[in-house]
Amino acid sequence: xxxxRNLALFLVLAAIWGSAFMAIKAGLAFFPPVLFxxxxxxxxxxxxxxxxxxxxxxPVPRDRGQWALVAVGSTLxxxxxxxxxxxxxxxxxxxxxxxxxxxxxSPVLTTGFARAFLPDERLTAVGVAGLGCxxxxxxxxxxxxxxxxxxxxxxxxxxxxxxxxxxxxxxVLTRRIDAELPIETMEAxxxxxxxxxxxxxxxxxxxxxADVTPSVPGLLALAYLSLAAxxxxxxxxxxxxxxxxxxxxxxxxxxxxxxAALAGWLxxxxxxxxxTAVGFVLIFLGxxxxxxxxxxxxxxxxRRALRVGED
Numbered sequence: 001x002x003x004x005r006n007l008a009l010f011l012v013l014a015a016i017w018g019s020a021f022m023a024i025k026a027g028l029a030f031f032p033p034v035l036f037x038x039x040x041x042x043x044x045x046x047x048x049x050x051x052x053x054x055x056x057x058x059p060v061p062r063d064r065g066q067w068a069l070v071a072v073g074s075t076l077x078x079x080x081x082x083x084x085x086x087x088x089x090x091x092x093x094x095x096x097x098x099x100x101x102x103x104x105x106s107p108v109l110t111t112g113f114a115r116a117f118l119p120d121e122r123l124t125a126v127g128v129a130g131l132g133c134x135x136x137x138x139x140x141x142x143x144x145x146x147x148x149x150x151x152x153x154x155x156x157x158x159x160x161x162x163x164x165x166x167x168x169x170x171x172v173l174t175r176r177i178d179a180e181l182p183i184e185t186m187e188a189x190x191x192x193x194x195x196x197x198x199x200x201x202x203x204x205x206x207x208x209x210a211d212v213t214p215s216v217p218g219l220l221a222l223a224y225l226s227l228a229a230x231x232x233x234x235x236x237x238x239x240x241x242x243x244x245x246x247x248x249x250x251x252x253x254x255x256x257x258x259x260a261a262l263a264g265w266l267x268x269x270x271x272x273x274x275x276t277a278v279g280f281v282l283i284f285l286g287x288x289x290x291x292x293x294x295x296x297x298x299x300x301x302x303r304r305a306l307r308v309g310e311d
Contacts, residue, residue, distance in 0.1 A: 006240065006243055009236050009239065009240055010240060010251075010252065010255075011255070012236060013233060013236045013237060013240065013252055014252050014255035014256045014258075014259055015259045016228050016229055016232065016233045016236070017229060017233055017252060017256045017259075018100055018255070018256035018257060018258065018259025018260040018261075018262075018263065019224075019229075019259050019260065019262075019263035020224070020225055020228075020229035020233075020260075021089070021096040021097075021099045021100045021103075021256075021260040021263070021264070022096040022260060022263035022264045022267055022268060023221045023224045023225050023229065023263075024036075024085070024086060024089050024096075024099075024221070024225065025089055025095075025096050025099075025264065025268060025270075026217060026218075026221045026267065026268060027217075027218055027221030027222055027225065028086065028089060028090050029213075029217075029218070030212065030213040030214075030215050030217065030218030030221075031211075031212055031213075031218060031222070032202065032205075032207035032208075032211045032212070033083075033086040033087050033089075033090045033207075034083055034086060034087065034198055034201050034202040034205055034207055035198075035199075035202040035207045035208075035209070035211070035212070036086055036222070037082040037083060037085075037086045037198050038195050038198035038199045038201075038202055039195075039222060039226075040082075040222060040225045040226050040230065041078060041082070041191045041192070041194055041195035041198065041226075041230070042195045043222075043226035043227070043230075044191050044225075044226045044227075044230030044231055045188060045189075045191030045192035045194075045195050046192070047226070047227070047230075047231040048184070048187050048188040048191055048230070048231060048234065049188040049189070049191075049192065051184060051188070051231075051235070052182070052184040052185045052187075052188040055184055056182045056184055056185050059182075059184075059185050059188070060185070061181060061185065061186075061189060063179065064179075065177055065178060065179025066179050066180075066181045068177050068179060069174055069177055069179055069181050069186055070181075070186060070189045070190055070193060071193070072170050072173045072174050072177065073170065073174065073186055073187070073189070073190025073193070073194070074189075074190045074192075074193030074194045074196075074197060075170075075193075075194070075197060076166045076167065076169055076170030076173070077166075077167055077170040077171070077174075077190055077194070078190050078191055078193070078194025078195070078197075078198075079193075079194040079197035079198050079201070080163070080166035080167075080170070081163045081164075081166045081167040081170070082163070082194070082198065083163075083198060083201055084159045084160065084162045084163035084166060085099065085103070085159075085160055085163040087156075087159050088156045088157065088158075088159035088160035088162075088163065089156075089160070090156070091153050091155075091156030092153075093153020093156060093157075094153050094156045094157055094160060095261075095264055095270045095271075095272075095273075095276070096260045096261070096263060096264030096268065096270055097257055097260045097261035097264055097270065097272055097276050098157065098160075098273075098276050098279075099160050099260070100256050100257035100260035100261075101137070101257045101260075101276055101279050101280045101283060102157060102160045102161050102163075102164060102279075103160065103163065103164045103167075103253070103256075104164075104253040104254055104256065104257055104280070104283055104284070104287075105137065105161070105164045105283050105286070106164040106165075106167050106168045106171075106253060107168075107253055107287055108283065108286045108287050109164060109165055109168035109169075110168040110171050110172055112168075113168050113169050113171075113172040114172050114175075117172050117173065117176050129289055132286070133282050133283075133285050133286035133289060136282050136286075137278075137279040137280070137281070137282030137283035137286065174186075183238060183241075184238065187234055191230070237252075253287075254280075254283075254284050254287065257280055261276075
């Protein structure tokens with residue numbers, strides 16, 4: 001029964017996070033991009049802080065190391081990632097599926113950054129090949145043409161790639177910092193700090209509430225991103241992280257684009273291009289190469305779990 005529960009939650013999480021790319025795309029018709037991201041995390045941050053107060057004995061970071069974790073989370077995992085993602089998706093040339101596929105490169109990039117910042121984590125020749133394969137997938141998606149680099153959504157897709165890189169770098173730096181903080185507490189304060197940073201960026205870009213077009217679809221997109229994709233999504237993520245481990249939970253990144261493509265097609269009439277499909281295959285192959293040892297180590301445990309489930 002537990003096996004089926006985990007599978008069901010895994011698919012629900014992939015569906016929520018995959019369809020979030022569609023919700024971003026839909027909401028951008030009514031909100032300035034960075035302000036949209038900031039308001040999303042105003043709401044999500046308050047909700048997550050309330051959850052942290054409920055489940056954690058001391059939900060407030062206390063020492064310098066803990067606040068350093070929050071600072072990295074705020075600047076890279078929340079603000080850096082979402083500013084670049086929302087700006088990238090504001091380009092009509094970047095579909096929900098294309099954005100999701102590019103973001104799925106993040107686990108591959110994490111391994112590359114770990115090689116630079118975590119000396120104990122070496123990247124072998126096969127790992128380098130996996131990283132290159134993933135980057136090739138992004139190139140296939142961007143399809144830059146000589147003399148037309150600034151057209152056809154290339155810059156927007158590179159912004160989404162920058163979002164994936166920011167998230168990957170943030171993930172590595174949090175492991176480099178010698179401090180411990182409950183994940184619920186870190187997420188809550190990172191969301192709130194990231195929201196403040198995004199409001200500052202929004203003001204610097206000249207965005208304002210006057211640019212918001214009040215509408216039911218826009219409010220629904222904001223509610224979905226704040227309540228479902230952020231609050232509910234992270235609660236499911238925390239639960240699965242404890243039950244499945246980091247390797248298996250990373251696979252959500254590779255199931256989410258399927259739901260992003262379906263949601264984009266169903267609600268926004270987006271079509272899946274051949275380049276998106278090829279890029280996805282290359283990025284997933286890169287993931288298998290860089291994570292081959294961890295996946296191989298997980299297989300015996302998975303076989304045991306399957307045998308127990310069948311019994």
